[in-house]
Amino acid sequence: MTIKQQQLILGIVFLGIPLLWMLIWVVAPIFVVFYMSFTTYDVLSPMRWAGTWNYTDLWYDDLFWRAIGNTLYFTAVSLPAGVFLSLMLAVLVNRQLPFVGLFRTIFYMPVVTPLIAAALAWILFYETSAGMFNYTLDLLGISPVNWLNDQSTAMPAIIIMSVWKSLGYNMVIFLAALQSVPKELGEAAAIDGAGPVRRFWSITLPMLTPAMVYVVITSLIASFQVFAQVRVMTDGGPNNSTVTIVHYIYRTAFQNLQFGYASAMATIMFFLLIVASFVNLRLVGRRNVYD
Amino acid sequence: MSTIDPPDFDRRDRFADARVPTVRSVKLRRWMNNALGFYLPATIIALVMAFPLFWMLSLALKTNSQIFSYPPRLLETPLRWEHFVEIWSDPRMNIGIQTWNTLVYATVRTFMQVLLSAMAAFVLARYHFRGRNMIFYLVLATVMIPHEVMLVPLYLMVKAVPLAGGNDIWGTGGSGWLDTKAGLILPGILSGYSIFFLRQFFLTIPREVEEAARIDGCSEFAIFWRIAIPMSLPALTALGIFSFQFAWSDYTWPLVISTSEESRTLQLGLAMFSSHDGTDWAMLLTGAAISTLPLIALFVLLQRFIVTGINFGVGK
Amino acid sequence: MKRMIYAATLATTALASAAFAQDQVTLDFWEGHSLQEEGATIKMIEAFEESHPHISINRVKTSFGTNFEAITTALASNTAPDVSPIWSGFLSQFAARGALVDLTEHGVTDPSGSIYPGAVDYVTWDGGIYGLPYAFDPRFIVYNAAALEEAGLEPAETFDEMISMAEQLAVVGDDGTVVRYGFGLGSADALAYFFINLLYAQGGDVFNEDGTQAAFNDEAGVAAGEIIARLAEQPGNTLNAQGDVVRQGVLTGRIAMVYDGPWVFHTAAQDDTSQEFVVGSVPTVAESDDPLNFGSVGAYVVYEQSEHPEEAAEFVRFLASPEAQQFRVEALKPGVSPDVLNQDVAQQTFDEWPALRTAQEELANSRIFPKHENWSAVYQAIIPAIEAIVSGDDVQGALDSAARQADRALRR
Structure with missing residues (x-):
């Protein structure tokens, strides 16, 4: 067989099997969701065609807009903070010293703790009448704060917990990318008199672009889909200040049994994310590393 | 350590x-x-x-x-x-069976995910053909719909798997893969994330290596199996650890798909400590600590691989 | 359909019992009870299987949390169990959509005489009986006994008294730090139920008469909201994210009083360091008013997809009977049947926990939330409004905007 023939067969088999599997178990359900968004469906009775009704209704749904706003707030703070801090952590542990592995493990551990349990522990930190934070304030003679029960502090409280939970994951990816930056480049620049900050900025950072693209896109998607910690810690309250898109979708589907309406929200979110990822690919990945 | x-x-x-x-x-x-x-x-x-x-x-x-x-x-x-002793006999959780189930779930899912993603990512990264980027962007787009809305369609599909669980060839009459390990594991073995991840890595293998192998008479399959896979073993390990951890922590899919003890996972067991009447915090956190240990051990053992594993865009 | 899953179980059971009964029936029973309730449920099932040898119960532990993802998806694909517990708005939602069996078609008669009226109300829908209550939790005020004694106070009788008591019992330092909180307001669910209780006490209702519009923003609603606003204003009262924390707060003396239900008994029983507590009825507007509290019901329902509705109906009827309910009292929950007071096990428990008897008697005055097939959407509009009131928003304005949200949900 010629190389071309081999490549053709390999390409068809290697790409075909996974894509077929994805077509069945990932793409098909997505199309069902698209379809459901044009129906009213409560699971218990058959779907009914509703045209674009769900979408027009969404337009007038204040809470949906609120959810989008809250999600953007969450993303706008947690994404840059998370990316920046995990990069700093990666730089910190990117060295060969005794015990560095121990530090890496500690920084990674929050990632692997079950989210429900971690959220419960954080609730106890934040609790008004018996929490650790308010106890500390009390020792300093400051009156207590309703961390999770105040509209202005609830979202920051969730953001802090979420950043803590996911720092290690991105740190590992940055760490790997840092390790592959050739040391010679830094040394050459040092000889030329560049300080460590400038070396990092003009040499290391550009080399990190591919990792940055991956981290930013996956963090963007993850923060757009933030749900579990919101559900456990505040369930959207107080006064809807922490309702996020997926939280609202979940509630609409599984509490109000409006699967059609929930699907319409999911569809809109899908397109929002496509646009956001595209913009991000253009901005972060403009040194195009893809081809 | x-x-x-x-x-x-x-x-x-x-x-x-x-x-x-x-x-x-x-x-x-x-x-x-x-x-x-x-x-x-x-x-x-x-x-x-x-x-x-x-x-x-x-x-x-x-x-x-x-x-x-x-x-x-x-x-x-x-x-x-x-x-930490009592939890092993706590009737709410059944932690022994659940640990085993979770282990099977996470291991099988991880292996299949790494293998299938590597196959797809290899072709998407190394071969040039029309529509390649299109396919890649479509794969990436699939991760942008929240999993929560897909539960019901997925559930209906799992129930309608032909010739399984008493189903006829049209997928009716039985329960399909509901409440089976197959139903728990198989629908989730591929995700856009993992293909994205590995594609980023395969892009970085120097073209010269591949060309040299071809000149030496390597078949295309051998280039994948004897060159691309060993060269990216660290990346595959990293992906393996990440997917293992995601499967281990997965909650909603096991929740809807498993009803019997034979397919229930640790995260479901943990959720049992929280009920309408309140939460048994101490036991929940004990269970959480136990269920975290294997993941920490895995990271400790394999972190060398992760650290040298993900190698984006450099060396091209 | 789900028979397939349990085909093996069935076959074994059938073999073993073929000699005794030809028509052995196995019912799938999904539950997600707490440890406290589970113990009682196991005893109830044992008693049932003993008196009904031809029916066996396959109890499946399912994690429900506060929702029914597992059941909802199972219903979608026709693999639902025969029987499961259900609570909050789900019964009306499911009944309105034809997913539940009307038990009157299977020999269940109107349970009004044998079960508290509030609980009967919950399972009645459109002239049918779509489940039988197994749990009925009244609300009352729990006081830390030491705090009451120290201030020389008795449980409050009117809301005004309650508010000034909260202020008296709180111990707040000059710098704003708190040694003991007065009233534990909780959050989300606790706040919303408290509001509905107050709304009822003021003579108001959530919906208008035909259920087409929200009515909780009328005078009664505003009066109810004002009470919450006044409590929230006082510096010594606390908001908390978790019900457990508030309850434990009263038992440790960190909080003086809380609006809570029978969960406090179980919590106190589990812990030998907890301080004494006193249970008082929910106050009224005026001393002469009839006592009234908010009660939440859990019911066992039979799904339309069940192949053995007759046997399933028999099972849920048994679970609501006094002889089954006594095991719940033993687990420190009030029984749904007033006759439970005559059962031996229950009487022993009541002697040991006199406050539990008070809670049990409160059930006669318990009123539930309105039944409405869109209740959950309306409820989701009420919670943020009360949270807004707590944070100092205008009461009328917050309730009006919630009513608009609710009306919008009702029109859908």
Whole structure:
């Protein structure tokens, strides 16, 4: 067989099997969701065609807009903070010293703790009448704060917990990318008199672009889909200040049994994310590393 | 712990040696640099990062009322280590079977995910053909719909798998893969994330390596199996660890798909401690600590691979 | 359909019992009870299987949390169990959509005489009986006994008294730090139920008469909201994210009083360091008013997809009977049947926990939330409004905007 023939067969088999599997178990359900968004469906009775009704209704749904706003707030703070801090952590542990592995493990551990349990522990930190934070304030003679029960502090409280939970994951990816930056480049620049900050900025950072693209896109998607910690810690309250898109979708589907309406929200979110990822690919990945 | 890296005189230090003559002052300076530049900040950050984890463990070692006592105490004596024994016979959780189920779930899913993603990512990264980028962007787009809305369609599909669980060829009449390990594992073995991840890596394998192999008469399959896979073994390990951890922590899919003890996972077991009547915090956190241990062990064992594993865009 | 899953179980059971009964029936029973309730449920099932040898119960532990993802998806694909517990708005939602069996078609008669009226109300829908209650939790005020004694106070009788008591019992320092909180307001669910209780007490209702519009923003609603606003204003009262924390707060003396239900008994029983507590009825507007509290019901329902509705109906009827309910009292929950007071096990428990008897008697005055097939959407509009009131928003304005949200949900 010629190389071309081999490549053709390999390409068809290697790409075909996974894509077929994805077509069945990932793409098909997505199309069902698209379809459901044009129906009213409560699971218990058959779907009914509703045209674009769900979408027009969404337009007038204040809470949906609120959810989008809250999600953007969450993303706008947690994404840059998370990316920046995990990069700093990666730089910190990117060295060969005794015990560095121990530090890496500690920084990674929050990632692997079950989210429900971690959220419960954080609730106890934040609790008004018996929490650790308010106890500390009390020792300093400051009156207590309703961390999770105040509209202005609830979202920051969730953001802090979420950043803590996911720092290690991105740190590992940055760490790997840092390790592959050739040391010679830094040394050459040092000889030329560049300080460590400038070396990092003009040499290391550009080399990190591919990792940055991956981290930013996956963090963007993850923060757009933030749900579990919101559900456990505040369930959207107080006064809807922490309702996020997926939280609202979940509630609409599984509490109000409006699967059609929930699907319409999911569809809109899908397109929002496509646009956001595209913009991000253009901005972060403009040194195009893809081809 | 087996993760402690040996001391290493890296090149920057040798560079410094050239400028500073006495060995003793070099050692002292290096020690000072390491202490102030690494150990001090790293220890402070580690304390902050680890405190919630320590807190979770300390909660697991308290009784439920001690958990809520005010002022909060770091540790209460006696430490209730017996929770870690009692949980193995707690009727709510069935932690033994569930650990086994989760292990099977996470292991099988991880292996299939790594293999299938590697196949797809290899073709998407190394071969040039029309529509390649289109396919890649479509694959990436699939991760942008929240999993929660897909539960019902997926569930209906799992039930309608032909010739399984008493189904006829049209997928009717039986329960399909519902409440089976197949139904738990198979629908989730591929995700856009993992293909994205590996494609980023395969892009970085130098073209020369591939060309040289072809000249030596390697078949295309051998290039994948004997060159691409070994070269990216670290990346595959990293992906493996990440997918293992995601499968291990997965909650909603196991929740809807498993009804019997034979397919229930640890996360579902943990959720049993939280009910309409309130939460059994101590046991929940004990279970959480136990269910976290294998993941930490895995990271400790394999972190070398991760660290040298993900190698984006460099060396191209 | 789900028979396939349990085909093996069935076959074994059938073999073993073929000699005794030809028509052995196995019912799938999904539950997600707490440890406290589970113990009682196991005893109830044992008693049932003993008196009904031809029916066996396959109890499946399912994690429900507060929702029914597992059941909802199972219903979608026709693999639902025969029987499961259900609570909050789900019964009306499911009944309105034809997913539940009307038990009157299977020999269940109107349970009004044998079960508290509030609980009967919950399972009645459109002239049918779509489940039988197994749990009925009244609300009352729990006081830390030491705090009451120290101030020389008795449980409050009117809301005004309650508010001034909260202020008296709180111990707040000059710098704003708090040694003991007065009233534990909780959050989300706790706040919303408290509001509905107050709304009922003021003579108001959530919906208008035909259920087409929200009515909780009328005078009664505003009066109810004002009470919450006044409590929230006082510096010594606390909001908390978790019900457990508030309850434990009263038991440790960190909080003086809380609006809570029978969960406090179980919590106190589990812990030997907890302080004494006193249970008082929910106050009224005026001393002469009839006592009234908010009660939440859990019911066992039979799904339309069940192949053995007759046997399933028999099972849920048994679970609501006094002889089954006594095991719940033993687990420190009130029974749904007033006759449970005559059962031996229950009487022993009541002697040991006199406050539990008070809670049990409160059930006669318990009123549930309105039944409405869109209740959950309306409820989701009420919670943020009360949270807004707590944070100092204008009461009328917050309720009006919630009513608009609710009306919008009703029109859908």
